[in-house]
Each structure stands twice: as C-alpha cells, then as structure tokens.
Amino acid sequence: RVAARLRAAGVGPGDRVLTWSQNDPWLVTAYFAVWRLGAVIVPLDLRMQTDVAIRIGRRARASLLLAGPDVDREVAAELGVDILGVDESSLDPLAERDGPIPDFPTVTPDDLAEVIFTSGTTSDPKGVMLTHGQIIHTARAFGQTGMGKRPDRVLAAIPLSHMYGQTLPLLMGFMGGSMLVFLHALSPKAMTATMQRERVTAITLTPHPLANLLRGFETEARRQGREETLARGHAIARWLPRPLRRIVFRSVHAPLGGALEVISIGGALLPVTLQQAFEDFGFSIVQGYGTTEVAGVTGHKRTKQRAGTVGPPLAGIEVRIADDGELVARGPNVMLGYWRNPDATKEAFFDDGWLRTGDIGQIRDGLLFLSSRKRDMIIRGGENIYPLEIENRIDDHPDVEEVAVVGVDHRELGQEVKAIVVPKPGKTLDPQALNDFVAEKLAYYKVPTYIEIREESLPRNPTGKVLK
Ligand code: AMP
Numbered sequence: 001r002v003a004a005r006l007r008a009a010g011v012g013p014g015d016r017v018l019t020w021s022q023n024d025p026w027l028v029t030a031y032f033a034v035w036r037l038g039a040v041i042v043p044l045d046l047r048m049q050t051d052v053a054i055r056i057g058r059r060a061r062a063s064l065l066l067a068g069p070d071v072d073r074e075v076a077a078e079l080g081v082d083i084l085g086v087d088e089s090s091l092d093p094l095a096e097r098d099g100p101i102p103d104f105p106t107v108t109p110d111d112l113a114e115v116i117f118t119s120g121t122t123s124d125p126k127g128v129m130l131t132h133g134q135i136i137h138t139a140r141a142f143g144q145t146g147m148g149k150r151p152d153r154v155l156a157a158i159p160l161s162h163m164y165g166q167t168l169p170l171l172m173g174f175m176g177g178s179m180l181v182f183l184h185a186l187s188p189k190a191m192t193a194t195m196q197r198e199r200v201t202a203i204t205l206t207p208h209p210l211a212n213l214l215r216g217f218e219t220e221a222r223r224q225g226r227e228e229t230l231a232r233g234h235a236i237a238r239w240l241p242r243p244l245r246r247i248v249f250r251s252v253h254a255p256l257g258g259a260l261e262v263i264s265i266g267g268a269l270l271p272v273t274l275q276q277a278f279e280d281f282g283f284s285i286v287q288g289y290g291t292t293e294v295a296g297v298t299g300h301k302r303t304k305q306r307a308g309t310v311g312p313p314l315a316g317i318e319v320r321i322a323d324d325g326e327l328v329a330r331g332p333n334v335m336l337g338y339w340r341n342p343d344a345t346k347e348a349f350f351d352d353g354w355l356r357t358g359d360i361g362q363i364r365d366g367l368l369f370l371s372s373r374k375r376d377m378i379i380r381g382g383e384n385i386y387p388l389e390i391e392n393r394i395d396d397h398p399d400v401e402e403v404a405v406v407g408v409d410h411r412e413l414g415q416e417v418k419a420i421v422v423p424k425p426g427k428t429l430d431p432q433a434l435n436d437f438v439a440e441k442l443a444y445y446k447v448p449t450y451i452e453i454r455e456e457s458l459p460r461n462p463t464g465k466v467l468k
Contacts, residue, residue: 002033002091004102009064009084013038013105016060016115018079020044020053021068021086023160023182028170030066030086031160035132038105041114042127043161046070047462054078056117056125060339070184109133115339116163116292127339128292130163137333138163138295139171141314142288146302151177152202152262155195157186157209162463163295164266168288169204178202188216195257202262207270208464210263214277215401217252219425237280245282252281262286262302267463269370269388271395272307279307287311289370291357293335293348297327298368309367319368320354325384326374327361328354360386376468378407379414383445390446393438394419399427400434402458404466405448419448422457429453 011017017034019041021027034041042060044053046068057065057079067076068086076083084090113135115127154173158165173180181198183190186209194200221230237245246253253260263278266288275285288299289310297319300311313319317331334355337345349355360371371386378385387405394403402422407415419438423429431451439447459467 001099001101002029003036003104004099005091005093006030006033006039006064006084007037007102007104009082011037011039011064013107014112015039015064016042016062018042018044018057018060018062018065018081019086019161020046020057020065020071020076022046022070022184023156023165024068024086024184025182026086026088026091027066027068027160028180030091031166033091035107035113036104038107038111040112043114043116045159045161045462047159050075052125056127057081059117059125060115060127107132109136112336116161117339118292126341126344129336129339130295130333131336134333134335135163135167135171135295137316137331138167138290138314139175141316141333142168142172142296142299143175144315145286145288145299145311151179153179153181153198153200153259155191155198155200155203156180156182157191158204158206158267159462162267163292164206164288164290164463165204167290167295168264168266188212192255192257195260196255197257199257199259201259202264203260204264204266206267206464207265207274208268208460210265210278211271211274214274215425222426234277234280237282242282242284245280249281264288266290268465272392273395275305275307279305289368291359293355294329294331294357295333297329297357306367309369311368312366313368319363321361321363322350322354322356324374325360325371327357327359327368327370329357330354376406378405378417380407380410380417380445381413385417385446390417390419390438390442390448393441394421394434397429397434397437399424399429401425402466404458404468406468408450416450417446417448418450418452420452420454420458422454 017039031041044057062081065076065079065081065083066086067083109132111132112129113132114130117125117127154169156169160166169180183194221227233248237248262284264286270287278285286300286302286305287310290296296314297317298311298313319329322328330353358374360374362369372388376387390405391403394400400421401424405419408418410416434451461467
C-alpha cells in the first residue's frame with residue numbers, strides 16, 4: 001500500500017527518493033516501498049551538517065523527499081523536491097487501504113537499490129551505488145557468521161541512513177526473525193529505559209556510545225565508593241565462564257534490562273580495552289568491519305571473538321594486502337562505483353577489479369587486523385608510523401579518556417607526531433609522565449614530540465570517528 005501511495009506521488013523505476021528521518025518503523029516501510037517500485041533510496045543523515053545534506057540531496061536529482069518529523073520543512077524545501085512525511089497519515093492513507101494491490105515492476109538483483117553519500121565534511125561527498133544483490137549479499141553473509149542465528153530483540157541504535165544500520169540489524173535481523181526496537185534519540189536514559197521495557201537481547205552500536213556506557217558505570221561506581229569492587233570484578237571475571245561473570249556484574253546488567261547478551265559493534269575502531277571491559281561483564285562482543293563501498297568485509301563469529309581483530313572475511317569476499325599495506329577487497333557486495341563520478345570510481349579500483357578500502361591492515365591466521373586509515377599515516381624521518389599503535393599505548397594509561405594522534409608538518413623530518421589527549425573526568429595528566437609512559441613500550445621515533453592535554457571531548461563524525 002505504501003508503494004502504491006509512492007507511485008501515486010510519481011515515483012517510478014530508477015527514480016531517486018531522498019529519505020531524511022530518524023529510525024522509525026515507517027522509515028523501514030518506506031525503504032521497502034521504494035525498493036518494491038524499483039526506485040532508489042538516497043538516505044540523508046540527520047547528523048550531517050544541514051548544508052552538506054542539502055548539497056547531497058540536490059546532487060541526487062531526486063523526485064521525492066521522505067522527511068521525518070525532526071526535519072525542518074523550511075530547510076527541506078531548499079532541496080526543491082516534493083515532500084512526504086515519514087508517518088502513518090502520509091504513507092498509509094485510509095482511502096487506499098481497501099483498494100486492489102496494483103502491479104509493480106519486476107526488480108532484479110542487478111538493479112540499483114541505493115546511493116549512499118559518504119560524509120563529505122572535509123571532502124566532496126561521493127555517492128556509493130549499491131544494487132539489491134550487493135546489499136542482500138552483505139546481510140546474508142553477516143547472517144552466516146552466526147550473528148543472526150537466533151531471533152533477537154535488537155535495539156537498533158545505528159541510523160538506518162548508514163549501511164551498517166541497514167544490513168545488520170534491519171536486513172539480517174529480518175532474515176533471522178528478530179524484532180527491532182528503535183530509539184528516536186540515543187540518550188543513555190532513553191536507552192536503558194527501552195532496554196528494560198523490551199528486554200532487549202542484542203544491541204547494535206558504534207564504539208563511542210559503548211565507551212560512554214562504560215564511563216557511566218565507572219562514574220556510578222565512584223559515586224557509590226565501589227571503585228575497588230569494580231576493579232576486583234574485572235580481575236576475577238577473566239577467569240570465569242560467561243554466566244558467572246554476569247552474576248559478578250549484576251549491577252551492570254540490571255540497568256540494561258538483564259537480558260542483553262550480544263553487543264554488535266562496527267563503523268569505527270573498537271579499542272581493545274573497551275572490548276575487554278565488556279567481555280569481563282559477560283557480554284558477547286561481536287564486531288564487523290565494512291565501508292560504505294563494500295558494506296561488509298569481515299565479521300566475528302558469534303562464538304569466537306578475539307580482541308584486536310575484526311574477524312575473518314565474510315562469505316564470498318576476498319581480501320588481500322596491497323604492496324603499500326592497503327587492504328583491498330573483491331566480491332559480490334563491492335559497489336558499482338560512485339554516482340556520476342567516473343574519475344573517483346576509477347581511482348577507487350585497481351584495473352583488475354579490486355577495490356581500495358583506504359584502510360591499512362594485516363591478515364594473520366586468516367583474521368584481519370586494522371591499523372589506521374591510509375590517509376592518517378604519519379611519515380617521520382622516512383619511517384612509516386600508524387597512529388593507532390601510539391593511540392593504543394596512550395589509551396592503556398588508566399587516566400586517559402580519549403586520544404588522537406596526528407602528524408604535523410616539519411621541515412626536516414617530513415612530519416612530527418602529536419598526541420591530543422583528554423583525561424578521564426576528575427583526573428589530571430602530566431605530558432612528561434605520559435611521554436615516559438609511551439616511551440617505555442614504543443620505538444623512539446613513535447614517541448610523540450608534542451602532547452596536548454585537552455579538556456573538551458574530541459570532535460567526531462556521525463559514526464564516532466575522530467575528525468583528525
Ligand atoms: P563508512 O564508509 O562511513 O562506513 O566508514 C568506513 C570506515 O570506517 C572504514 O574504512 C574503516 O576505516 C572504519 N571502520 C568501519 N568498521 C570498523 C571496525 N570494526 N574497526 C575499525 N574501523 C572500522
């Protein structure tokens with residue numbers, strides 16, 4: 001019925017339909033209706049800067065905008081297309097309820113399903129073109145890792161405008177019979193209340209809100225003077241089977257509803273310490289790695305997760321490390337190319353069809369270990385330095401809350417290493433002591449020349465990646 005409604009609004013095969021909405025069951029319905037018509041979803045992200053969203057929206061030359069209640073209609077009007085609300089009264093008018101189901105066009109796996117623009121805060125946004133077959137392959141391949149084996153009650157906390165939000169909780173979840181729960185705002189209070197009410201068994205998250213959750217537990221423990229109990233819990237939990245850990249950390253499980261077992265992480269780097277902390281609590285942390293261009297590259301098996309790795313390649317995906325250390329991928333879910341941008345498309349692929357992911361990584365024992373984004377690599381006096389290694393070392397310091405390592409230009413050395421560090425609330429950090437702490441474990445040329453201590457949090461993009 002919703003597809004019929006959209007068709008009446010003029011949507012036909014190949015047309016682009018913009019969506020700009022928070023997660024909502026009506027947004028899901030709208031996606032499937034657009035796909036049923038052979039039309040193409042172009043999701044705008046509510047967390048994007050408005051001017052970027054408008055620029056992307058115009059570039060897509062869409063025929064319709066589906067706008068959620070949070071979108072300012074005056075701003076949306078700048079897109080210059082017709083607008084329909086993402087809500088029952090706009091998408092499901094009673095008048096059409098009893099009408100015959102019209103004939104819809106045939107849609108094949110090779111038809112374009114979606115153009116997702118990558119953020120574009122610092123560079124020109126590029127529209128990743130994905131077909132039905134490619135998106136479905138990713139959802140199936142994640143399902144085969146065992147993540148979708150059992151129907152879960154999933155809190156889908158990743159926006160559906162992101163590929164991770166669509167493939168994992170939504171499509172894989174539907175294939176496995178899961179129920180999805182959406183939140184309009186990801187405030188910790190709304191999150192815990194919803195998890196308790198719905199007895200949520202699995203949650204999909206980026207690492208950053210997970211880190212906030214941990215900080216919440218630590219702050220609460222401090223407030224109650226139970227800091228040492230928490231530390232002791234972590235020390236013994238590592239030796240205990242999962243069910244017993246859940247008893248040791250009852251106070252962590254209760255506010256999350258008590259039924260949560262699986263935390264599925266992706267979209268940005270998961271610090272090993274963060275993974276370990278939640279493993280100690282008795283949760284199963286499964287991680288997937290992907291880019292918009294190849295929606296899913298690797299994923300943990302539900303029963304086997306090793307900290308520090310993003311898992312083996314998903315079914316059907318081949319990965320290889322190119323000569324310069326860049327991870328390249330090939331397979332049935334690699335994008336067609338960038339929307340109306342043959343130059344960028346050519347640059348993204350090697351001639352033999354392998355896609356450059358832009359990530360530096362290593363493959364060991366069939367598992368993928370990611371280092372840094374290629375563009376974040378620092379070259380100092382001829383040595384290649386991956387910021388992640390230094391960030392991980394600084395992150396090991398108990399008083400560090402957040403850290404980013406960047407290269408700053410230097411006349412003789414090419415680049416110098418600079419670390420920007422945010423201390424945990426109530427803690428102070430001494431740059432010299434931190435420097436010694438790093439130097440203890442890392443080669444001299446990796447030790448930061450500059451350490452800046454900063455009070456406010458690091459700036460991040462919508463998936464929680466630090467805007468270096
Ligand atoms: P996007 O296209 O916005 O989804 O960003 C993709 C990029 O996010 C990848 O190229 C990686 O750099 C990063 N990324 C995604 N998932 C992970 C993960 N599990 N661990 C580390 N980095 C990740």
